[in-house]
Amino acid sequence: MKVLYFAWLRERLGRDFDEVSPPDGVRSIADLIDWLGAKDEGFALATANRELIRAAIDDELVEHDTPIGSASTVALFPPMTGG
Template identity: 60%
Template structure:
């Protein structure tokens, strides 16, 4: 699964994307974020306030309880502002 990072997440992690292979028990976006935080200290620090993190699965905005079934690409980004 490909994970893309945008805005200050990309800057804090010093990477724009990565490939991950989460275990079978990782079934939702929240599970994925938690699993990645457990396995990557930089990621854990970057997503410390998880409620601020927005997600998209295959280019569709989703909530953290969205299923990862059929997910090929997950995008993680902070809230957007207009202007």
């Protein structure tokens, strides 16, 4: 699975994406964020305030409790504003 990072999250992490293979226990977006944070202190710091992190699975906006299933991409990004 590819995890994409956008806006200030990408800037704080210093990368655009990660290719990961989460273990079976990682079932939701929240689980994925926890798992990535346990592996990478910088990621944990960048995502510490979960209210500021939005997610999409295969280009569909989702909540943190959404199962990731067999997603090919997960995008993480801050709230967006229109204009």
